[in-house]
Amino acid sequence: MSSENMTLKLKIWRQKDSFEAGKMVDYTITGVSPDMSFLEMIDVLNDDLIRKGDDPVAFDHDCREGICGMCSMFINGEAHGPNRGVTTCQLHMRSFNDGDTIYIEPWRSQGFPVIKDLMVDRGAFDRIIQAGGFISVNTSGRTLDANAIPIAKEDADTAFDAATCIGCGACVATCPNSSAMLFVGAKVSQFALLPQGHPERKERVVNMVKQMDEEGFGNCSNIGACEVQCPKNISIEVIARMNREYFGALVKPEN
Amino acid sequence: MKLDARIPEGPLDQKWTRYKNSVRLVNPANKRNIDVIIVGTGLAGASAAASLAEMGYRVKAFCFQDSPRRAHSIAAQGGINAAKNYMNDGDSVYRLFYDTIKGGDYRSREANVHRLAEVSTNIIDQCVAQGVPFARDYGGLLDNRSFGGTQVSRTFYAKGQTGQQLLLGAYSAMSRQIGKGNVKLYNRHEMLDLVIVNGKARGIIARNLVTGELERHSAHAVVLCTGGYGNVFFLSTNAMGSNVTAGWRAHRRGAFFANPCFTQIHPTCIPVSGDHQSKLTLMSESLRNDGRIWVPKFKEDAEAIRAKKLKPTDLPEDRRDYYLERRYPAFGNLVPRDVASRAAKERCDAGFGVNATGEAVYLDFSAAIMRYGRTEATVRGIHNASEDQIRELGEKLVEAKYGNLFQMYEQIVAENPYKTPMMIYPAVHYTMGGIWVDYELMTTIPGCYACGEANFSDHGANRLGASALMQGLADGYFVLPYTIGNYLADEIRTGAISTDTPEFAQAETAVRQRLEALLSANGSNPVDYYHRKLGKIMWDKCGMGRNAEGLKQAIQEIKALRAEFDKGIKVPGSMKGMNPELEKAARVQDFLELGELMCIDALTREESCGGHFREEFQTEDGEALRMDDTYNFVSSWKFTGDASNPALHKEALIYENIKVSQRSYK
């Protein structure tokens, strides 16, 4: 059980910018309340660093309610820390004990270069979506009526489950191979399960996988760590579905 | 300057059609020579960028986050309204229009709201075509649910993540255009000034947040889709980065700011747990369907609970005060957001609040659990079920309805809401006010537009649930793409706009000087120190209840805080490279000016309406008292060069189609 007023030892990755090498730096923080969120604990540390004239720790964060996908810390060897189904911003200090040492590192992947300290560049994910993560329909509003094509509830629900991906990159960070297949598989699955996505399903999967490979991520070897540490509990079923879609496109490239 | 909303002539339901039929067009060849800057990539920004790029304009999109998909539209939970009438419950464009005007407490523009209701149906068609996985029923058709302030089911949803799914739809439409080269994306870029050349918006000064460089970007039109300003309160349900800077800088360059005091305070949020709190988390409004709100009836009990000497579950019924049921027997726990929020504040101010800070009330599900449990026991044919059995059955049903919300609550508060009542307190959620725009969504600066929450146009003094998503997408997909052409039709001969002009140089220098001043103040307090102070002033004096005396004090306090900020701020690092503290400092500097304008606006508006409750203007029963004869107008503020002396311009609101009446929930 965590006490009301904890003292913690932090080991944080500090790196000035993408050009200079970084290193782990030790900090001690006192007066940590178990009700604080993990990011609020870093806020307190930064407040202290600024007052002392030091450079505060740079980290990505925005909504602080687990949906924007911006926060991205590798805490004690796990993406988003020890709890399951939550992002870093939803982790609270009551998950730690007085006197603990906490390692805090950025996502590590060739595809996610460090910008500063704990901030990484996840532009690769955007480029993968730009390569094909969409349905090519113009925004005229003059499409079919929304109810013109019924979609089986089960398919709609499965598509939704895949669509809950927040693009945080925890899958890449936690994968021993640094593979991005859970992210790509989730988007491919969402559109493969909906009739609206069918007309361009083949180009889509081929183009997205091609872009993924060009971004420097590793290859998937079905280790399965990604689905365990995904804050939205996306299953590696989406990777199996992406593989099927891909083979389909290889065997018969035309739609 | 006389404000002209440029509302088209003709009957209400034909204005938009007539407008579209007669508006000027830009031919495709000419569109290729026209640049449009879009700032912000939320629902409004991403949908506008995608639409304008498809039409052929060259679009530059800016967001301060690492990716356009992070915009805070993503956090919207409940749903999106549309007058589809799929449920066959009598819904229509007119009803959606009427509900929105009435919900806004008769302080919005009829023509804009009617147009919003008209295009609402297109949004759903569009999103389904884009692959947005809305909830469906077993027949495979779209499901709807009902929301506050209406009598029909017109809310489309994707579990509790509707905003996320809609934003990702708009993001993918925009990504498609980025992939084609029609949109150039500038992520991790923040707009710090608007550049005006010969009276027209011609570009922006943006800071590349990675390199720290200031960049000049030119365009034939600038569209601000930069969201709301709720973070002026420091604690709100907004994202940490949500800010008013783009809008405020445009305001300082001549864009009027309308109804800044209209803020929506949501009644069911998780209360503040301590001084370290950085933001607040919303618990969906739907919980009020089954939860009963109460505080202890006697102060000694409240004190004992605060000291943790007494548990709420140990307090007998006759020592509890179900104050909403007591005050509003007809609507009970389901009164509108503004009413529920004010009532909670009233009880806590009187000393009946329950958590350590004294700022929380209970939202209790035990009655619902037992009620559901008894029904379930009957359904299963268990006639002599024990209390425990009934409770267990009931908890299962409540879990099926609200499981994810209960889990989220437990994650944050570390208490089991099935066993002990939830604690909730109101929090700032949405801002109805914003940059003034005309019917075409153009601000008072020619060529500068504002869409989504950034503008003031559609929600009056109070927004209905599930209408924010509707407005953001309506503006971006279906309104702006038509209206902007009317302006750009004159720009086809302008040619590329150079950034190598005195106007750009002057703006860039001003930004540089401002940032350098922040860096060189070399005081002793980090930015958050001042932001928290500002937030407290705003919350205490320009929050749920406002009065002339408090507002006057707030104005003085904010002025003093601004002076203190300029000298006492400590921003580490330099202009070069990534410097999040510098970003925050510039944003808080703008909040410090906006806060004062909000108080001035609240002081000027001597009536109570929607989210604006002036304590001097209430009925004998403590309800909001609107002054339709004197205050039926939009307060639109012009920046005069001195933040403390803005000039008020009034846009009269004319209701030709709706009869203005007083709301009652007794």
Next chain:
Amino acid sequence: MATPLFKSSIVKKLWMALTGLFLILFLVVHAGINAMIFFNDEGATFNQWAHFMGTNVLIRTAEIGLFIGFIVHIVDGLMLYFQNRKARPVRYARENAGVSSKWYSRSMALLGTLILLFLVLHMAHFWVKTRVTELSVDQKAVLIDGHLYENLYAEMDMVFQSPLVVVIYVLGCLALLYHLLHGFRSAFQTLGIGQHKYTGAIAVAGDAFSVIICALFASMPVAMYFDLIK
């Protein structure tokens, strides 16, 4: 859409899965024939089957395929390993990988290398002698039902008299066990047969298969060493 055979990450893992399944099929045949030693007929049935496998044209042709399968599996596997190492140029200071995945899933390259080393020894013990050189035992052939057969059974019996060899073989089987525990279900996941309705069955079948095959293989040197079969 010309996708070079080894360029796409999904094609790379497809090769791993296909060759892996092919090798699994080989293991079944191999284990099945070797298990003939348990007939306790002094290796008569076993030697007859070994003769068939060594002389049948179809089988010998398939053997070439087997070699190619091995080489593709090894080369592709090593390529994946080195590419994946490169994909994380800076390692984590602290990794707690054990909570989200199995050690053997993360160690397929290591396990594969161990198996390869074992395979070199194993081939030197038997394959080289039957196909290239000749058996080491004195009685190189044995008469069964009037036909003369190569006495592979005796060769096995001789090799497995060394306790060191038996231990190495058992360890080799252990490496194979863990390689299969991941490899079997992984192959199905790669082929896209990874939906909830199948995963449970595939996992159970894979685990059972891995344990049975490896226990069967390991039991052979052990049984021979302790003279449990005649």
